[in-house]
Amino acid sequence: xxxxxxxxxVDSVKIFTTDLNGxxxxxxxxxxxxNRIIRxxxxxxxxxxxxxxxxxDSDRLLVPIPNSFQxxxxxxxxxxxxxxxxxxxxxxRSQSDPRAVLERVLDEAKSAGFEFVVGPEHEFFLLxxxxxxxxxxxxxxxxxxxxxxxTGEAVRKSIIRILGKCGITFEKAHHxxxxxxxxxxxxxxxxxxxxxxxxxxxxxxxxxxxxxxYYATFMPKPFDGLNRSAFHIHLxxxxxxxxxxxxxxxxxxxxxxxxxxxxxGILKYARGTSIIMASTLNSYKAYVLxxxxxxxxxxxxxxxSSMVRVPYSSSPENTRIELRSxxxxxxxxxxxxxxxxxxMQGIKxxxxxxxxxxxxxxxKKQKRALDKRFLPKSMFEALMEAEKSKFLKDLLGxxxxxxxxxxxxxxxxxxxxxxxxxxxxxxxxx
Numbered sequence: 001x002x003x004x005x006x007x008x009x010v011d012s013v014k015i016f017t018t019d020l021n022g023x024x025x026x027x028x029x030x031x032x033x034x035n036r037i038i039r040x041x042x043x044x045x046x047x048x049x050x051x052x053x054x055x056x057d058s059d060r061l062l063v064p065i066p067n068s069f070q071x072x073x074x075x076x077x078x079x080x081x082x083x084x085x086x087x088x089x090x091x092x093r094s095q096s097d098p099r100a101v102l103e104r105v106l107d108e109a110k111s112a113g114f115e116f117v118v119g120p121e122h123e124f125f126l127l128x129x130x131x132x133x134x135x136x137x138x139x140x141x142x143x144x145x146x147x148x149x150x151t152g153e154a155v156r157k158s159i160i161r162i163l164g165k166c167g168i169t170f171e172k173a174h175h176x177x178x179x180x181x182x183x184x185x186x187x188x189x190x191x192x193x194x195x196x197x198x199x200x201x202x203x204x205x206x207x208x209x210x211x212x213x214y215y216a217t218f219m220p221k222p223f224d225g226l227n228r229s230a231f232h233i234h235l236x237x238x239x240x241x242x243x244x245x246x247x248x249x250x251x252x253x254x255x256x257x258x259x260x261x262x263x264x265g266i267l268k269y270a271r272g273t274s275i276i277m278a279s280t281l282n283s284y285k286a287y288v289l290x291x292x293x294x295x296x297x298x299x300x301x302x303x304x305s306s307m308v309r310v311p312y313s314s315s316p317e318n319t320r321i322e323l324r325s326x327x328x329x330x331x332x333x334x335x336x337x338x339x340x341x342x343x344m345q346g347i348k349x350x351x352x353x354x355x356x357x358x359x360x361x362x363x364k365k366q367k368r369a370l371d372k373r374f375l376p377k378s379m380f381e382a383l384m385e386a387e388k389s390k391f392l393k394d395l396l397g398x399x400x401x402x403x404x405x406x407x408x409x410x411x412x413x414x415x416x417x418x419x420x421x422x423x424x425x426x427x428x429x430x
Contacts, residue, residue, distance in 0.1 A: 003069050013034065016082070016083050018333065022329065043062075044062055045059075046094075051400070065082060069081070073162060081203075095397060102191065115239070117238065118191050118236075119187070119194070122202075123231070141175050153175075157173075177226075178227045194336065221286040228285075231327050233322065233323045233339060236319060237258065261352070262343035263308050267299065267353060274382040274385060277323075277325045289362045293324070296364045297375060298357045325375060341391075380416075
């Protein structure tokens with residue numbers, strides 16, 4: 001069915017984009033005007049969205065990507081969705097568009113003969129309410145539990161069904177380790193498509209949860225003592241003929257030289273880019289021992305305590321790496337761009353990743369407040385690393401780098417000066 005006919009079936013049409021924080025922003029438009037909007041874009045106030053503009057330079061254009069159109073079929077409504085790109089003026093791409101960063105990184109890699117396939121893991125919590133209280137859990141199930149303990153199974157099935165009608169297929173879905181926590185893994189695809197569909201996944205997940213009377217959150221770590229929700233990214237590299245460049249039958253662990261270089265780049269620049277992968281105050285509360293979130297900068301074979309993991313592969317075509325440091329609160333376009341950019345820099349610098357982690361990386365002990373063998377322990381430490389990282393500034397461009405750091409500094413300062421109940425408990429008696 002042609003797009004024109006599908007537009008007649010929907011109740012509303014939205015154009016999605018993201019702010020620098022990664023939050024979905026949506027503009028409702030008149031379906032009758034869509035052809036004109038695709039040609040010319042539609043204006044919006046960039047100064048009202050985090051990091052996209054200032055009051056003295058606020059006008060931006062949101063331009064729909066024609067072939068991105070999808071129909072999200074919920075129980076009570078059908079929503080037509082376009083993904084959008086941001087322009088300064090007609091024909092001039094905005095420096096503030098996070099999607100443009102990923103496009104540029106992919107173009108640079110392609111010019112060097114490299115293409116990528118990625119498969120992110122989408123994890124989230126289903127809660128009883130958006131207000132945090134003692135009755136917040138929807139179940140007390142655990143990893144791979146089945147219904148009736150896993151009360152979210154019906155929600156996952158609905159999400160998968162809706163995404164399937166959008167041509168987005170899933171590989172597996174299950175209850176995760178923590179109570180009320182779920183995971184959906186989709187079929188691998190190219191990085192730009194994976195980033196685009198992540199916006200749809202997050203939107204559909206929240207809408208479907210609401211239909212069931214639940215609240216879905218991608219907050220990294222809502223609970224003390226439980227695992228976080230991660231955004232693990234599986235990635236493989238190919239040449240233009242489709243050959244997997246990470247595999248080499250004659251090398252240690254069957255990892256090619258280019259794979260080792262790619263891993264090395266990730267390790268070298270992990271601390272300086274941590275503010276992209278773990279972008280919120282809450283993100284750093286997840287980097288704790290024995291909770292399947294990485295704490296040390298390192299790589300390992302089939303090792304879930306390592307920051308970069310090389311999963312078991314049954315065939316050369318499936319040889320890949322998995323980055324375990326990101327979480328779903330970040331900007332997916334910047335996360336994908338940074339991952340690929342780090343790896344490509346490792347190739348350019350002809351680095352080597354050294355020996356893999358042996359045993360649990362959690363056994364490594366941090367004896368100093370600043371120990372660069374480990375990932376940052378706080379947003380402030382991550383900001384200090386990002387501020388001095390020439391690599392990150394070159395990757396993001398001056399505009400996004402400076403605005404992004406300013407946003408995160410403001411977030412940190414708000415937290416730094418806020419008096420918490422824990423402080424009352426510990427210090428009020430002084």
